[in-house]
Amino acid sequence: MEQMALKQTIEQLQKRYDEFKNQKLNLDMSRGKPCPEQLKLSMDMLKILNKEEDYICDGIDTRNYGVLEGIKPARKLFAELLEVSENEVIVGGNSSLNMMHDAIARAFIFGVPGGKAPWGVLPKVRFLCPSPGYDRHFAICEAFGIEMIPVEMKQDGPDMDEIERIVSSDESVKGIWCVPKYSNPDGISYSDDVVRRFANLKPKAPDFRIFWDNAYVVHHLSDEHDEILNILEECKKAGNPDMVYIFASTSKITFPGAGIAAMAASETNIKYTLQKMAVQTICPDKTNQLRHVRFLKSVENINELMKKHAAIIAPKFAAVLETLERELGGKEIAWWNKPRGGYFISLYTLDGCAKEVVAMAAEAGVKLTNAGATYPYGRDPRDRNIRIAPTYPAIEDLKKAIEILCVCVQLVSAKKMLSGEVLSRKVV
Amino acid sequence: MEQMALKQTIEQLQKRYDEFKNQKLNLDMSRGKPCPEQLKLSMDMLKILNKEEDYICDGIDTRNYGVLEGIKPARKLFAELLEVSENEVIVGGNSSLNMMHDAIARAFIFGVPGGKAPWGVLPKVRFLCPSPGYDRHFAICEAFGIEMIPVEMKQDGPDMDEIERIVSSDESVKGIWCVPKYSNPDGISYSDDVVRRFANLKPKAPDFRIFWDNAYVVHHLSDEHDEILNILEECKKAGNPDMVYIFASTSKITFPGAGIAAMAASETNIKYTLQKMAVQTICPDKTNQLRHVRFLKSVENINELMKKHAAIIAPKFAAVLETLERELGGKEIAWWNKPRGGYFISLYTLDGCAKEVVAMAAEAGVKLTNAGATYPYGRDPRDRNIRIAPTYPAIEDLKKAIEILCVCVQLVSAKKMLSGEVLSRKVV
Numbered sequence: 001m002e003q004m005a006l007k008q009t010i011e012q013l014q015k016r017y018d019e020f021k022n023q024k025l026n027l028d029m030s031r032g033k034p035c036p037e038q039l040k041l042s043m044d045m046l047k048i049l050n051k052e053e054d055y056i057c058d059g060i061d062t063r064n065y066g067v068l069e070g071i072k073p074a075r076k077l078f079a080e081l082l083e084v085s086e087n088e089v090i091v092g093g094n095s096s097l098n099m100m101h102d103a104i105a106r107a108f109i110f111g112v113p114g115g116k117a118p119w120g121v122l123p124k125v126r127f128l129c130p131s132p133g134y135d136r137h138f139a140i141c142e143a144f145g146i147e148m149i150p151v152e153m154k155q156d157g158p159d160m161d162e163i164e165r166i167v168s169s170d171e172s173v174k175g176i177w178c179v180p181k182y183s184n185p186d187g188i189s190y191s192d193d194v195v196r197r198f199a200n201l202k203p204k205a206p207d208f209r210i211f212w213d214n215a216y217v218v219h220h221l222s223d224e225h226d227e228i229l230n231i232l233e234e235c236k237k238a239g240n241p242d243m244v245y246i247f248a249s250t251s252k253i254t255f256p257g258a259g260i261a262a263m264a265a266s267e268t269n270i271k272y273t274l275q276k277m278a279v280q281t282i283c284p285d286k287t288n289q290l291r292h293v294r295f296l297k298s299v300e301n302i303n304e305l306m307k308k309h310a311a312i313i314a315p316k317f318a319a320v321l322e323t324l325e326r327e328l329g330g331k332e333i334a335w336w337n338k339p340r341g342g343y344f345i346s347l348y349t350l351d352g353c354a355k356e357v358v359a360m361a362a363e364a365g366v367k368l369t370n371a372g373a374t375y376p377y378g379r380d381p382r383d384r385n386i387r388i389a390p391t392y393p394a395i396e397d398l399k400k401a402i403e404i405l406c407v408c409v410q411l412v413s414a415k416k417m418l419s420g421e422v423l424s425r426k427v428v
Numbered sequence: 429m430e431q432m433a434l435k436q437t438i439e440q441l442q443k444r445y446d447e448f449k450n451q452k453l454n455l456d457m458s459r460g461k462p463c464p465e466q467l468k469l470s471m472d473m474l475k476i477l478n479k480e481e482d483y484i485c486d487g488i489d490t491r492n493y494g495v496l497e498g499i500k501p502a503r504k505l506f507a508e509l510l511e512v513s514e515n516e517v518i519v520g521g522n523s524s525l526n527m528m529h530d531a532i533a534r535a536f537i538f539g540v541p542g543g544k545a546p547w548g549v550l551p552k553v554r555f556l557c558p559s560p561g562y563d564r565h566f567a568i569c570e571a572f573g574i575e576m577i578p579v580e581m582k583q584d585g586p587d588m589d590e591i592e593r594i595v596s597s598d599e600s601v602k603g604i605w606c607v608p609k610y611s612n613p614d615g616i617s618y619s620d621d622v623v624r625r626f627a628n629l630k631p632k633a634p635d636f637r638i639f640w641d642n643a644y645v646v647h648h649l650s651d652e653h654d655e656i657l658n659i660l661e662e663c664k665k666a667g668n669p670d671m672v673y674i675f676a677s678t679s680k681i682t683f684p685g686a687g688i689a690a691m692a693a694s695e696t697n698i699k700y701t702l703q704k705m706a707v708q709t710i711c712p713d714k715t716n717q718l719r720h721v722r723f724l725k726s727v728e729n730i731n732e733l734m735k736k737h738a739a740i741i742a743p744k745f746a747a748v749l750e751t752l753e754r755e756l757g758g759k760e761i762a763w764w765n766k767p768r769g770g771y772f773i774s775l776y777t778l779d780g781c782a783k784e785v786v787a788m789a790a791e792a793g794v795k796l797t798n799a800g801a802t803y804p805y806g807r808d809p810r811d812r813n814i815r816i817a818p819t820y821p822a823i824e825d826l827k828k829a830i831e832i833l834c835v836c837v838q839l840v841s842a843k844k845m846l847s848g849e850v851l852s853r854k855v856v
Binding site: 031033036039040043046047049050052061063065066067093094097098101102105108109110120121136140142143144251255256257278279280281282283284285286288 | 459464494495530536567571710
């Protein structure tokens with residue numbers, strides 16, 4: 001009986017799939033990329049500096065050389081945003097990823113304050129990687145030959161028992177990647193307990209660093225905001241002031257390719273970093289920093305701007321969630337998060353289905369992030385996580401794309417159930 | 429007789445010096461920094477992109493993510509400027525120094541195509557440093573622990589006999605710094621013979637690289653331009669296509685802190701570099717690249733703009749040269765170059781006088797580049813080179829500053845001659 005029903009379901013789904021495929025669609029949901037309407041919100045920023053005197057800030061000509069650490073008001077703005085002091089911030093160019101990469105590059109070449117040697121001369125360097133996580137973090141590790149140790153994500157952050165155990169016992173573990181707020185891709189925000197446990201880690205390696213990528217610090221989707229504890233403050237309280245590097249940028253506040261990025265850390269870390277940066281460059285593009293400061297003004301004003309972003313993208317998230325619910329709800333073949341912020345919806349299929357689903361969707365013209373990309377080395381051990389990036393496509397395209405994705409999920413699940421390869425939870 | 433005359437001279441000079449000192453001046457000639465009038469020349473660039481559609485280039489929204497290698501028309505413009513092909517160029521952010529630093533960082537962490545190991549794991553890495561040269565090149569070497577080997581500069585470029593000898597025999601020699609056109613600080617342009625000998629080097633190290641910092645590629649001071657041979661083309665002819673990295677920027681064409689920079693090299697090198705850069709960042713600030721392309725348009729147009737720069741700074745160079753000639757001419761206690769381009773005038777005192785001259789000038793309120801800074805490790809073996817950067821100060825300030833400098837040169841020389849420590853060439 002059940003077999004017959006499954007075969008019939010597969011037939012119907014295959015028909016729907018083929019119809020979509022014939023439409024020769026070309027929809028891209030692979031990256032967390034703001035849409036054109038979002039970029040429109042910051043166009044006034046590009047009109048704010050006009051006359052020569054507009055480019056002078058605190059007596060400094062932002063067009064000329066100098067001010068390695070970033071202009072004062074830009075440091076002040078990020079200090080407010082990240083709840084640290086002005087001297088604990090470096091404002092750089094357009095990419096926080098670049099600042100993260102370079103922090104690791106410096107560690108490899110020169111070492112880290114408190115460490116015994118540059119990481120590059122050590123036989124083994126390991127990083128903890130809460131997974132699923134941000135693929136570009138993992139790509140940096142892979143490029144540097146850093147061995148990645150996956151750590152499970154729970155509903156309130158990564159598995160802290162596991163992290164405490166490994167960090168305190170293995171000196172080759174030099175760092176951990178965190179997206180503490182509206183995490184990529186799960187949309188999870190770390191609980192106070194998790195943040196405190198991070199701050200109170202007792203690493204075996206004196207040069208262990210938490211890479212705290214606060215990418216979505218103000219990226220709420222509704223009026224209900226997640227808030228996380230101030231990691232630097234907690235680290236100071238715990239006597240670990242130098243253990244964390246914090247990163248953020250305006251890439252998803254103003255312009256993805258033309259925003260400004262910042263790194264925050266203890267003054268010891270900042271001083272060391274600037275000393276090394278002084279041989280790397282003369283200064284960041286201060287004109288763009290000044291544009292940002294004049295336009296964004298304050299954290300309060302940024303929050304107002306983020307509401308406008310939410311007004312554009314929250315309906316897209318809602319559309320995805322509605323479609324998922326309509327197509328997959330109650331079928332016990334897929335589960336997904338309902339994030340209150342960030343850029344992603346994380347979809348979990350039955351074990352062993354994600355790769356095939358993503359491949360089928362691609363064949364029907366829907367490009368998703370590669371299955372596995374959210375895990376170290378691109379290997380999702382259960383092959384079940386699919387990252388959905390709803391922000392860029394137009395809402396009608398998005399609905400169609402998610403419908404196709406859902407058809408693929410159902411089709412792959414049904415086929416695998418038919419073959420006995422997987423069981424739905426309901427069946428279990 | 430001679431002693432008496434010297435004492436009298438010293439007395440007169442000391443009086444002049446004291447008078448200047450009492451004026452409590454504050455003049456800075458330490459860095460090659462464009463002046464406000466030069467920045468004015470590019471103000472229209474900042475008004476060129478206004479409407480949303482202005483930011484679209486070849487169908488790409490420059491405000492959004494993507495295009496790691498730089499936008500096509502920016503690559504094309506630098507390709508023309510550096511006489512290479514579009515695929516041999518990466519256009520980056522605001523700093524060519526950053527691109528040079530990162531090229532070395534990549535070599536340390538990942539190695540260089542053709543090499544056997546990352547430089548970071550080698551017991552010793554050496555660089556040749558034609559001297560006097562650019563202090564920031566030397567600072568990178570010092571930070572990375574690269575042992576610097578000074579090479580003498582001659583009138584047509586560095587001592588090629590010495591370079592050929594060392595490069596072909598020492599595998600730990602991995603690179604050389606060159607400013608081939610209007611060199612920093614001597615203003616020397618490499619002869620065709622020198623460029624060809626560079627291209628035909630037979631390095632013992634398969635991962636040897638020439639760092640060709642073409643910082644002053646269009647920075648002529650008059651209609652008489654120095655031109656140098658195309659190094660990449662010569663390297664290809666010599667069967668060494670991968671041996672050179674070329675760098676340039678618009679820092680002294682548009683804005684020092686808000687220009688765009690580029691790296692050029694063989695496609696093999698470019699491909700390798702982009703592969704590593706792909707984990708470092710998502711893209712450079714493409715909006716600033718587009719602004720530059722729309723404003724600068726073509727090499728021809730850049731040359732017109734550079735004539736306007738020359739109209740502002742050539743009189744400053746002339747004022748320095750006139751003052752040097754008036755105060756020091758024929759006295760055989762100092763010699764200087766008369767550059768046809770670039771940003772510096774290089775002054776040579778009698779041996780052993782430079783440090784004291786620079787210190788005395790500083791005491792009288794004239795800040796010069798530290799004596800020795802133009803040599804590896806800040807050590808000028810003959811303590812005689814002083815780098816003069818005439819572009820930033822107003823012309824009246826500049827004249828006064830150089831007059832003070834000349835008084836210091838005379839005073840220090842006379843004192844040392846009196847004590848028998850030095851002899852003027854005339855005396856010799």
